Amino acid sequence: xxxxxxxxxxxxxxxxxxxxxxxxxxxxxxxxxxxxxxxxxxxxxxxxxxxxxxxxxxxxxxxxxxxxxxxxxxxxxxxxxxxxxxxxxxxxxxxxxxxxxxxxxxxxxxxxxxxxxxxxxxxxxxxxxxxxxxxxxxxxxxxxxxxxxxxxxxxxxxxxxxxxxxxxxxxxxxxxxxxxxxxxxxxxxxxxxxxxxxxxxxxxxxxxxxxxxxxxxxxxxxxxxxxxxxxxxxxxxxxxxxxxxxxxxxxxxxxxxxxxxxxxxxxxxxxxxxxxxxxxxxxxxxxxxxxxxxxxxxxxxxxxxxxxxxxxxxxxxxxxxxxxxxx
Amino acid sequence: xxxxxxxxxxxxxxxxxxxxxxxxxxxxxxxxxxxxxxxxxxxxxxxxxxxxxxxxxxxxxxxxxxxxxxxxxxxxxxxxxxxxxxxxxxxxxxxxxxxxxxxxxxxxxxxxxxxxxxxxxxxxxxxxxxxxxxxxxxxxxxxxxxxxxxxxxxxxxxxxxxxxxxxxxxxxxxxxxxxxxxxxxxxxxxxxxxxxxxxxxxxxxxxxxxxxxxxxxxxxxxxxxxxxxxxxxxxxxxxxxxxxxxxxxxxxxxxxxxxxxxxxxxxxxxxxxxxxxxxxxxxxxxxxxxxxxxxxxxxxxxxxxxxxxxxxxxxxxxxxxxxxxxx
Numbered sequence: 001x002x003x004x005x006x007x008x009x010x011x012x013x014x015x016x017x018x019x020x021x022x023x024x025x026x027x028x029x030x031x032x033x034x035x036x037x038x039x040x041x042x043x044x045x046x047x048x049x050x051x052x053x054x055x056x057x058x059x060x061x062x063x064x065x066x067x068x069x070x071x072x073x074x075x076x077x078x079x080x081x082x083x084x085x086x087x088x089x090x091x092x093x094x095x096x097x098x099x100x101x102x103x104x105x106x107x108x109x110x111x112x113x114x115x116x117x118x119x120x121x122x123x124x125x126x127x128x129x130x131x132x133x134x135x136x137x138x139x140x141x142x143x144x145x146x147x148x149x150x151x152x153x154x155x156x157x158x159x160x161x162x163x164x165x166x167x168x169x170x171x172x173x174x175x176x177x178x179x180x181x182x183x184x185x186x187x188x189x190x191x192x193x194x195x196x197x198x199x200x201x202x203x204x205x206x207x208x209x210x211x212x213x214x215x216x217x218x219x220x221x222x223x224x225x226x227x228x229x230x231x232x233x234x235x236x237x238x239x240x241x242x243x244x245x246x247x248x249x250x251x252x253x254x255x256x257x258x259x260x261x262x263x264x265x266x267x268x269x270x271x272x273x274x275x276x277x278x279x280x281x282x283x284x285x286x287x288x289x290x291x292x293x294x295x296x297x298x299x300x301x302x303x304x305x306x307x308x309x310x311x312x313x314x315x316x317x318x319x320x321x322x323x324x325x326x327x
Numbered sequence: 328x329x330x331x332x333x334x335x336x337x338x339x340x341x342x343x344x345x346x347x348x349x350x351x352x353x354x355x356x357x358x359x360x361x362x363x364x365x366x367x368x369x370x371x372x373x374x375x376x377x378x379x380x381x382x383x384x385x386x387x388x389x390x391x392x393x394x395x396x397x398x399x400x401x402x403x404x405x406x407x408x409x410x411x412x413x414x415x416x417x418x419x420x421x422x423x424x425x426x427x428x429x430x431x432x433x434x435x436x437x438x439x440x441x442x443x444x445x446x447x448x449x450x451x452x453x454x455x456x457x458x459x460x461x462x463x464x465x466x467x468x469x470x471x472x473x474x475x476x477x478x479x480x481x482x483x484x485x486x487x488x489x490x491x492x493x494x495x496x497x498x499x500x501x502x503x504x505x506x507x508x509x510x511x512x513x514x515x516x517x518x519x520x521x522x523x524x525x526x527x528x529x530x531x532x533x534x535x536x537x538x539x540x541x542x543x544x545x546x547x548x549x550x551x552x553x554x555x556x557x558x559x560x561x562x563x564x565x566x567x568x569x570x571x572x573x574x575x576x577x578x579x580x581x582x583x584x585x586x587x588x589x590x591x592x593x594x595x596x597x598x599x600x601x602x603x604x605x606x607x608x609x610x611x612x613x614x615x616x617x618x619x620x621x622x623x624x625x626x627x628x629x630x631x632x633x634x635x636x637x638x639x640x641x642x643x644x645x646x647x648x649x650x651x652x653x654x
Contacts, residue, residue, distance in 0.1 A: 232359025
């Protein structure tokens, strides 16, 4: 499944950020799963950046909102796997015309997005595994690498030290969950609604699992619930038969997930709980681990999605509308 | 239902913003319905502010994320109707200790939130109507009033000219929809899932209807889908019997809603479409109308929610967990 990428373009992109006269804000702009992926960029910036603001938008919203501040002090990071998502290409062009530095993530060199952006980052792709050249890990390196250049932030060093260990750590946890994934899939295959829940660095993982894996690839109703918002509306939907997938994060946000989980466990008998601590990333990355667990969850959740698709007889590749018609 | 508020505190809050030596960013921080309400603040800032960044967070996420940039150049706007939401009180205290100017919206003077914030804005409350002293309209005035002081932005003048007309415009549209609301409620009363969809200034309205009205007050499964994201995952859930409530916005974002609606109309027979143009706000507010239609939708949607609750025999005041236990 992996086309090997020799030069990702990551170093050139960071150098381009460093070469800018002034950088006051990063915009992370993409659609669907790619949008979820890039949300991580804003999260890291919020947690780490002293002098750089950060925003995350779906591409069409970014174009419609047309932020007044967008200009030569802005870096706009976009992503399209195929490189041909019209809204994301348009957003990249719009940002470049406004004077922003544009950096595009894509799996397809020479795609329209690749041509539209000033700098491109090419990634390898296999959602069932964790790879150093996968988009999520290149994004973490782009953001923290840029912050090292701009502000002397050193978290990138912790990340680089941990990177070579992540693949095996993910495989180990996946193996430990293999039986549970099958049992879960059999038990949940007829559920009409499955909610996902998380917060902090992993809310975006809950979001992409809800919209891409459940709604898009399985036609199962879903919504991502933010663990902190759960108590202010959504928790009233909880009953003994309401299914939730809860991702327990690391760091400060973990308390939110624990609180939501403690409540959900009291009133629902249909919970799948996946815990970032299982991956053992903190032991190699220290307090940068919270930026590395999202991709670990992606690989682990994918094994659950594959099991669900097997039990439902509905392959993850089936679509009724996407790619099959004009829309 | 309306406790009359003599002095909202709006002018004092704007004066406090103007009196700050430097304001580089606004944080909008609250939980659930109040969080949805304040999202509007970031939207307006993105559209209008040349030199002020803006963020929107759920209170617990704000506390956990602990943005590095938060400090004396920040304004943190919070909101709790009861004034006793623990996460929002904690967020207000945290921001104030960090040196930020804190401004709290609340319906309850002398509440813990009121005491925690440097400035408070008191609002009148009746979700079935539109009032000049309702929180949504005070928020628009706080943001645009601050931008007038900080940057000379003049949109506040358009808003002020339109304010006195909004109540009657909302009543007119509500009256025109009265029969349809009842028919919709009867037809949809047994739906297990109802999606909401919008974008731009009204995405937050779709969000609050999903989490507060449907999930919380009706125990109906729901999720807010962003019209631009719809085509990148969620649209695969669409079938002839998948119910959507679509809010058509004004201005740039309208095209997104129209595109999503055109698709949804082709494949679902269960659509409720509410159109911001019906309110006639543009004729009095010009291009500031997009900031005023969210509250119009709130009042109109509330009539649909009341009708739904009647048909389902499930009053909007019923809760199984909220306020009934510790959590």
